[in-house]
Amino acid sequence: MxxxxxxxxxxxxxxxxxxxxxxxxxxxxxxxxxxxxxxxxxxxxxxxxxxxxxxxxxxxxxxxxxxxxxxxxxxxxxxxxxxxxxxxxxxxxxxxxxxxxxxxxxxxxxxxxxxxxxxxxxxxxxxxxxxxxxxxxxxxxxxxxxxxxxxxxxxxxxxxxxxxxxxxxxxxxxxxxxxxxxxxxxxxxxxxxxxxxxxxxxxxxxxxxxxxxxxxxxxxxxxxxxxxxxxxxxxxxxxxxxxxxxxxxxxxxRLPEFLARRSEIAKRYDHEFADLDGVLCPPPLPDGHRSSHYLYWLQLAPERRDALAARLFELGIYTTFRYLPLHRMPVYGSVSSLPGAESAADRTLCLPLHQGLDDDEVGAVVDGVRSVLGGV
The missing domain is CATH 3.40.640.10 (Type I PLP-dependent aspartate aminotransferase-like (Major domain))
Incomplete structure (x- = not known):
């Protein structure tokens, strides 16, 4: 996996x-x-x-x-x-x-x-x-x-x-x-x-x-x-x-090498997924901001998101969404309506992103996403 x-x-x-x-x-x-x-x-x-x-x-x-x-x-x-x-x-x-x-x-x-x-x-x-x-x-x-x-x-x-x-x-x-x-x-x-x-x-x-x-x-x-x-x-x-x-x-x-590899993978994902219809990559950072590239996510219609996650799992690629909106959890007693958080939770899928990924594994993620979304 x-x-x-x-x-x-x-x-x-x-x-x-x-x-x-x-x-x-x-x-x-x-x-x-x-x-x-x-x-x-x-x-x-x-x-x-x-x-x-x-x-x-x-x-x-x-x-x-x-x-x-x-x-x-x-x-x-x-x-x-x-x-x-x-x-x-x-x-x-x-x-x-x-x-x-x-x-x-x-x-x-x-x-x-x-x-x-x-x-x-x-x-x-x-x-x-x-x-x-x-x-x-x-x-x-x-x-x-x-x-x-x-x-x-x-x-x-x-x-x-x-x-x-x-x-x-x-x-x-x-x-x-x-x-x-x-x-x-x-x-x-x-x-x-x-x-x-x-x-x-x-x-x-x-x-x-x-x-x-x-x-x-x-x-x-x-x-x-x-x-x-x-x-x-x-x-x-x-x-x-x-x-x-x-x-x-x-x-x-070792952090500098970790960050360099994570940035490299994020840039490849940006390039490979930019032309996918109905799919959004993470927004660019404002000037002066530096990211640790801890997560990389795609956003797409909820039904396509769920189908993509299921098919990638079958291909041996684990994905997730972090973090589930806390206001939806009854234990905290919230009755708030928060449309931004709710939209993000329904449309966002986090892809593999860590410095241990080799080029073949990154390629497998790219190929998996592109092949699945071509038919969803």
């Missing part, structure tokens, strides 16, 4: 894990710090503004907790978003308020966010669909003007930027993912960007089971009783470890 997502892992990643095993320390330690430093350099921020966590989803939960989101609050987020984002809001007793998205880019514009913002809005939580930044700069300016916190779910956007500013650094908190379906893979894990010191301190305490960072080895080095500790908040064990960090750091060093 030609997959939509697939990690590219090799001897270098295996050797890095072997070094961690040989060190006798597989928990949070020097490799975690080294990866934090490397990731900070990659996105252009000070490493002390970063917090390593077990997953992007955990980072979103931590973000809602640290911002004090709770019952009576509302958090605006695009309907086409990851379920973990809405769960992070609902778990706090707050209300996820879903906004519409552009049916072509699947990203919200600032007007979409503004229409759903009200007096109870505590925060805005934005996904960059498929790695395209969308209207993040305008949304960030709007949130600053309104005094509303902005959280960026940058799981798809490890190398996305606007005007040289990395996605994930526009708001109060940004969160990235290194799970097995992402571009930089650690096996799992996530990273948070939190520039405000007080907010970052609240998160780091929660990450460490609510304990102060001065306990344990640091206390021993200072001559104190290292077995004593101070619990300052209710928290979980949410920090990353050296095994995940070692893999992810190697992956980060």
């Amino acid at each position: 030609i997959n939509v997502f697939q990690p590219t892992l090799g001897e270098a990643e295996l050797a890095a894990v072997g070094e961690v095993f040989a060190s006798g320390w597989v928990g949070r330690g020097p490799r975690t710090k080294a990866f934090i430093d490397a990731f900070g350099s990659h996105i252009g921020v000070a490493p002390e503004h970063l917090v390593s966590v077990t997953s992007c989803t955990e980072g979103l939960f931590l973000a809602m907790e640290a911002l004090g989101v709770g019952p009576g609050d509302e958090v605006v987020l695009p309907a086409v978003s990851f379920v973990g984002a809405a769960n992070a809001i609902a778990a706090r007793g707050a209300t996820p308020v879903f906004c519409d998205v552009d049916p072509r880019s699947l990203n919200p514009a600032v007007d979409d966010v503004e229409r759903r913002t009200g007096p109870r809005t505590r925060a805005v939580l934005v996904l960059h669909y498929g790695g395209s930044p969308g209207g993040i700069a305008e949304i960030a300016a709007f949130c600053r003007e309104r005094g509303v916190a902005l959280v960026e779910d940058a799981a798809c956007s490890v190398a996305s930027a606007v005007g040289g500013t990395a996605c994930g650094t526009f708001g109060d908190i940004g969160v990235w993912s290194f799970d097995p379906m992402k571009i930089v893979v650690g096996g799992d894990g996530g990273m948070m960007h939190v520039p405000d010191p007080a907010l970052r301190a609240a998160i780091t305490t929660r990450v460490n089971i609510g304990m102060s960072q001065e306990s344990g080895m640091a206390s021993a080095a200072a001559g104190g009783r290292w077995w004593e500790f101070d619990v300052r908040a209710f928290g979980r064990r949410s920090f990353g470890n050296d095994v995940l960090a070692a893999i992810a750091q190697v992956q980060l060093s």
Whole structure:
């Protein structure tokens, strides 16, 4: 099966894990710090503004907790978003308020966010669909003007930027993912960007089971009783470890080659599918925008979309649609009508796009799509 997502892992990643095993320390330690430093350099921020966590989803939960989101609050987020984002809001007793998205880019514009913002809005939580930044700069300016916190779910956007500013650094908190379906893979894990010191301190305490960072080895080095500790908040064990960090750091060093290959495949798809009748490719990026090319999608009439997906599966080509509109899920209690998100969900199909695809596999996807749509 030609997959939509697939990690590219090799001897270098295996050797890095072997070094961690040989060190006798597989928990949070020097490799975690080294990866934090490397990731900070990659996105252009000070490493002390970063917090390593077990997953992007955990980072979103931590973000809602640290911002004090709770019952009576509302958090605006695009309907086409990851379920973990809405769960992070609902778990706090707050209300996820879903906004519409552009049916072509699947990203919200600032007007979409503004229409759903009200007096109870505590925060805005934005996904960059498929790695395209969308209207993040305008949304960030709007949130600053309104005094509303902005959280960026940058799981798809490890190398996305606007005007040289990395996605994930526009708001109060940004969160990235290194799970097995992402571009930089650690096996799992996530990273948070939190520039405000007080907010970052609240998160780091929660990450460490609510304990102060001065306990344990640091206390021993200072001559104190290292077995004593101070619990300052209710928290979980949410920090990353050296095994995940070692893999992810190697992956980060390979990111330029990954991005070059993904861009090459996206350009070939653009060229090969441009002349298909009734089929739309992803819209071009605005000037100054850089995409991570996490997803590539076609849009066509719903019945043709479904027939294409079924036939490609028979040919050994896996496709999907990410993400199902959350306002359609009864658990969140939404009764909103969001035509952009609904149109996108009914017409969009994500094709295989990862750096591990060879030319023959890309050719098989192209031939499969063109042959099927010629008869549908």
